[in-house]
Amino acid sequence: MEVSFALTGKDYVIVAADTTAARSIVKMKTDQDKIKILSPHLLMAYSGEPGDTLQFAEYVERNIRLYQIRNLYALSPSAAASWIRRSLAESLRSRNSYAVNLLVGGFDTTTQEPHLYWIDYLGTMTEIPFGAHGYGSYFALSLLDRYHDPDASLEEGLATLKRCIDEVSKRLVVSPDRYKVKVVDKDGVREVEL
């Protein structure tokens, strides 16, 4: 069962996703990276229908890259998120739509502000201070309501994330055991170990 979280803090966004690739009741893989780096300051965690997820994520990745090559600058997080939302909304009313849920986190280098967007497969988008997709959201959101601090340092943010992961491990029947965590801030994107 797929789980992904993201939260903002003081000048950073943390995005985390489990690493299991499951089919039916079988775990096929436990080291899959479900967070794409779209640009030097943009991250996207994806989950949903297997096949659609990777196909759509790569489509987004290449198009964002194409924009960068053509215009010599990267799309801002809000512009990128709007483009991704529109792609999903157009796909929804097509013959076969992508069933992909996303968390798009980025650092806007023009305003020096972190942004996080929650997008679902229908093309619903909203900017949020923290969010989650999958069964993890039922456990993590209430926890984040209590513990999230928009001015927290990276260490505090990671501690809050750890709380979410621990809660899911404790209460979810089939919880994932490994997560990949990526951070985006003014220095760009990097992976962190919990």
Next chain:
Amino acid sequence: MEYNGGSVVAMVGKDCVAIACDLRLGNQALGVSSNFPKIFPITDRIYLGMSGLATDLETLRERFRFRVNMYTIKEEREIEPQTFAHLVSSTLYEHRFGPYFIEPVIAGLSKTPSGDLKPFIAAADLIGCLNFAKDFVVSGTASAKIYGLAEALWEPDLEPEDLFETISQTLMNAVDRDAFSGWGCLVHVLTKDKVITRTLKSRMD
């Protein structure tokens, strides 16, 4: 219409109109965002509120922005509320057999031939059937409850501040009885010379 939740209401006052919405975005019963406004300015004198499926809300917002811009360029003047209401209606009816799941509410001040401004409100269903009311219009998951409160609280010719109080109390008390709406409110009051915008704090359950 109950997938994301949310409600909008508009009311007429004396030489002013008010439009208000809640701020919740949900995924069925799970609350996702507590800062999701459903009202957007179209021109300085027209505000559009939408409730229903959040993805269509954003899509229609982009569509209306495009169509209003095209109108402004072609006509070399700003669109009137009545005209905009018909634009909304025909945009929705274009998708008669595969509709956008949105019930729009329009509030504006329209120009009379003599040059002064007259309050205007309208609402439509998801396929664009317009309802021009003289008192108030509602839409969204708490619409039945808003009707009840609006019927009790609204009276003709309210001044801007009294209209603000009326629409705020109507919406807030209605959404508190609705599980799919709430989490704060946003109110705009359009008067001749200014727009008063206020966010309301409400119950967060």
